[in-house]
Amino acid sequence: MLDIPVAPARVLFESIRHRRSQVTVTVTLYNYREVVTEALKTVLAQDLQDLDLVIVDDYSNDGGEERVLDWLHAHKERFGRSLLLRHTERQGLAAARNQGFASAATPYVFVLDADNQLYPRCVTVCLTTAQANSADAVYTILEVFGESEGVLGTDLWDPTALQTGNYIDAMALISRGAWKQVGGYRRMPANGWEDYDLWLKFAEAGLDALRVPEILCRYRKREASMLRSVTNQPETMKALQEDMRLHHPAVQLRLGPS
Amino acid sequence: MKKVASRVGLGHARFLDGIARAAHRVLPCWPYSVPTGGTAAGTGRPARADSVRDQIHRDLLVSSKLFDTRFYAAQAGIEAEVERCVEHYLEHGAAAGHSPNRLFDGAAYLALHPDVAAANLDPFLHFVAHGISEGRRNIVPDSCLAQIIAMTPASLAERRVSDQARAIGWRPNSPSAWAGKTVALYASSLGNFFFRHIADRIADGLRASGVGVYRLDQNSARPSDAAVDFVVAPHEFFHLGGGSRWRDLQEVARGVMLNTEQPATHWYFRALSNVGPATTLVDLSPQSAVLLRDAGRWRSGYLPLGWLPPRLSPAGQRRLDLAPCRGLEALGASECKWSHRGVDEWRERPVDVLFLGTLTPRRSTALGRLASTLAKYRCFIHAPTNTGRPLTGGKTELGLDQSLLLALNAKVMLNIHRDEFPYFEWHRVMMMGIEQGTLVLSEPCLPSPGVEPGRHFLTATLDQMPEVLSRLLGSSDGEAFARQIDELNVHELQPRFDLRVELRALAFLHSIGFPQHA
Numbered sequence: 001m002l003d004i005p006v007a008p009a010r011v012l013f014e015s016i017r018h019r020r021s022q023v024t025v026t027v028t029l030y031n032y033r034e035v036v037t038e039a040l041k042t043v044l045a046q047d048l049q050d051l052d053l054v055i056v057d058d059y060s061n062d063g064g065e066e067r068v069l070d071w072l073h074a075h076k077e078r079f080g081r082s083l084l085l086r087h088t089e090r091q092g093l094a095a096a097r098n099q100g101f102a103s104a105a106t107p108y109v110f111v112l113d114a115d116n117q118l119y120p121r122c123v124t125v126c127l128t129t130a131q132a133n134s135a136d137a138v139y140t141i142l143e144v145f146g147e148s149e150g151v152l153g154t155d156l157w158d159p160t161a162l163q164t165g166n167y168i169d170a171m172a173l174i175s176r177g178a179w180k181q182v183g184g185y186r187r188m189p190a191n192g193w194e195d196y197d198l199w200l201k202f203a204e205a206g207l208d209a210l211r212v213p214e215i216l217c218r219y220r221k222r223e224a225s226m227l228r229s230v231t232n233q234p235e236t237m238k239a240l241q242e243d244m245r246l247h248h249p250a251v252q253l254r255l256g257p258s
Numbered sequence: 259m260k261k262v263a264s265r266v267g268l269g270h271a272r273f274l275d276g277i278a279r280a281a282h283r284v285l286p287c288w289p290y291s292v293p294t295g296g297t298a299a300g301t302g303r304p305a306r307a308d309s310v311r312d313q314i315h316r317d318l319l320v321s322s323k324l325f326d327t328r329f330y331a332a333q334a335g336i337e338a339e340v341e342r343c344v345e346h347y348l349e350h351g352a353a354a355g356h357s358p359n360r361l362f363d364g365a366a367y368l369a370l371h372p373d374v375a376a377a378n379l380d381p382f383l384h385f386v387a388h389g390i391s392e393g394r395r396n397i398v399p400d401s402c403l404a405q406i407i408a409m410t411p412a413s414l415a416e417r418r419v420s421d422q423a424r425a426i427g428w429r430p431n432s433p434s435a436w437a438g439k440t441v442a443l444y445a446s447s448l449g450n451f452f453f454r455h456i457a458d459r460i461a462d463g464l465r466a467s468g469v470g471v472y473r474l475d476q477n478s479a480r481p482s483d484a485a486v487d488f489v490v491a492p493h494e495f496f497h498l499g500g501g502s503r504w505r506d507l508q509e510v511a512r513g514v515m516l517n518t519e520q521p522a523t524h525w526y527f528r529a530l531s532n533v534g535p536a537t538t539l540v541d542l543s544p545q546s547a548v549l550l551r552d553a554g555r556w557r558s559g560y561l562p563l564g565w566l567p568p569r570l571s572p573a574g575q576r577r578l579d580l581a582p583c584r585g586l587e588a589l590g591a592s593e594c595k596w597s598h599r600g601v602d603e604w605r606e607r608p609v610d611v612l613f614l615g616t617l618t619p620r621r622s623t624a625l626g627r628l629a630s631t632l633a634k635y636r637c638f639i640h641a642p643t644n645t646g647r648p649l650t651g652g653k654t655e656l657g658l659d660q661s662l663l664l665a666l667n668a669k670v671m672l673n674i675h676r677d678e679f680p681y682f683e684w685h686r687v688m689m690m691g692i693e694q695g696t697l698v699l700s701e702p703c704l705p706s707p708g709v710e711p712g713r714h715f716l717t718a719t720l721d722q723m724p725e726v727l728s729r730l731l732g733s734s735d736g737e738a739f740a741r742q743i744d745e746l747n748v749h750e751l752q753p754r755f756d757l758r759v760e761l762r763a764l765a766f767l768h769s770i771g772f773p774q775h776a
């Protein structure tokens with residue numbers, strides 16, 4: 001077990017109604033004021049009755065955390081536990097996700113970014129699949145929406161295939177024990193690769209992830225997405241390549257400007 | 259094509275999308291500009307080099323087996339002799355706008371691939387020399403699609419293997435010409451999974467008629483005691499992994515090949531380029547079988563992948579492989595048992611909607627559009643990408659038995675075409691769907707004689723599918739409707755399409771000979 005550092009944060013809201021939940025949906029937020037409540041509405045509409053919600057605001061400067069605070073006041077009855085944390089300074093996606101896992105009190109965490117959405121059966125199906133198969137993580141097929149349409153993440157978990165590139169999004173149900181076992185998310189030279197790093201650590205540790213053969217998550221495609229604007233710059237690519245070589249020697253990436 | 263496509267119900271055809279992915283490379287190939295009459299006038303190159311180049315081009319087209327001599331001769335008004343036609347094409351035909359193959363549209367090819375146009379290359383020469391192996395897209399010309407749509411049920415039906423055999427005196431109950439012998443049945447272990455399903459199914463069908471089967475792949479040694487070599491999906495088999503070593507083997511070239519490629523794809527051309535003149539070539543598509551006959555391949559026919567009685571049950575001829583398989587975890591342990599799920603239990607089938615097929619850009623878009631509907635039901639969508647990972651197979655692959663098990667557990671089988679070509683996917687519609695009592699909901703397809711949309715399966719455009727699914731799955735008429743269709747299917751299609759009968763007819767035709775066509 002590795003110690004996973006947790007960034008300093010303030011509790012803006014906490015409500016505890018019961019402790020029955022098996023899953024916490026953790027939403028990481030950074031400047032997504034316009035879309036975060038759409039994401040939260042889809043959490044509210046989950047058909048799983050016992051559900052916790054933890055929102056980690058990574059020091060947004062668009063007032064998104066205020067909007068979430070209002071929303072939580074209105075909907076706290078829906079959740080066993082609801083919590084809003086705000087980092088005291090910008091920490092990045094890896095730290096925000098780790099904060100979400102560390103703050104959850106359930107055996108499983110469902111990772112949701114503030115611009116994405118879930119279909120109502122999502123968390124139930126993932127939880128049932130994880131429990132029935134003792135899986136360390138479960139992911140569904142994603143519907144792409146926004147500026148393009150299609151599906152992603154149809155392929156099965158395959159450690160060999162992962163060595164040539166990531167095909168599994170961060171949006172997944174993950175056991176907190178497994179998250180802890182691999183040392184959580186790692187800060188990367190560029191945002192957007194934390195999920196790939198985590199899946200590689202799962203593969204290297206012999207953990208097992210399962211694909212649910214249903215389209216139950218929605219992934220928003222944006223023109224100015226993080227991956228395309230920052231991550232694909234040549235100098236970032238070089239730094240990423242060196243970082244991956246160091247941490248995952250088996251990986252054979254074919255990196256280049258996309 | 260848009261106009262024609264809309265006639266078969268494909269209002270959403272966006273066949274020009276591919277323009278966006280036109281290649282940006284400049285090819286390191288010898289320019290295939292149309293020769294200027296045998297001299298090098300104005301080119302600055304010696305005449306000798308040009309004549310060598312012309313000879314290379316002629317040899318390339320002749321040996322490609324993709325130059326449709328009869329089709330070309332009819333356009334050019336010359337004798338249908340391959341060398342003569344190829345020479346004529348290179349000298350005059352390309353410039354005159356004649357086409358060397360009815361399935362190839364030179365103008366569309368140049369529009370899709372601007373680098374070929376910019377280099378002033380002859381589109382068909384480029385396609386044969388480079389385009390096929392580079393995976394470049396080709397579009398079926400409007401004229402050919404119109405011809406395909408105009409094919410009558412009778413002309414399609416007469417290409418059927420059993421009908422051709424009947425025409426020359428074969429009787430359906432006569433024993434297989436291969437009975438007591440062993441067929442070496444090959445399919446590549448790499449690439450798309452569905453043709454391995456087809457090969458496994460054919461193996462079952464052969465065994466059911468007393469034929470021995472070696473079920474082999476591209477890495478197997480050729481057994482010395484095999485009576486016949488039978489290759490499923492020649493494009494994959496001869497091209498993936500170590501498959502190339504089989505290409506020039508006479509025994510294989512005298513055997514049987516089952517084409518699974520759709521006529522609109524470059525793979526179709528690839529597959530045909532591996533077929534020897536003596537090969538018996540069968541196809542899952544009746545339309546393709548007519549095209550093959552029209553191209554002069556008279557040892558060809560349409561092989562429907564029909565019923566294998568009894569409808570799947572543990573009493574089948576061989577031990578079913580139900581080993582725990584990656585990807586089936588979503589079926590609960592109690593659902594993962596092999597049981598006869600007839601239509602009486604349709605409502606009890608746990609999976610509402612099943613889709614099994616490699617993910618293509620079009621299927622991705624279609625599934626994305628249907629997502630909000632599909633999310634309401636319990637689905638099983640197995641759509642591996644294969645992209646960048648040709649070495650699939652093995653542990654991440656659903657085998658035939660696992661796929662049939664899934665079908666038996668599903669109420670509705672969704673059929674979405676891989677691209678805009680409205681191919682009738684026999685293996686999915688019949689083998690995985692109708693035969694398993696699973697109600698098939700398909701996009702509109704090309705006709706397949708004897709299987710009627712609206713009677714044996716349902717068709718709907720993508721836009722209509724949400725409403726159809728909600729009627730089928732959300733109301734009590736859904737079950738009654740499914741029961742009615744299944745009763746018709748068992749009553750009408752089971753006797754009409756018996757895989758054992760087709761395979762016995764195939765053995766007969768391969769051994770005795772095909773009826774000659776004018």
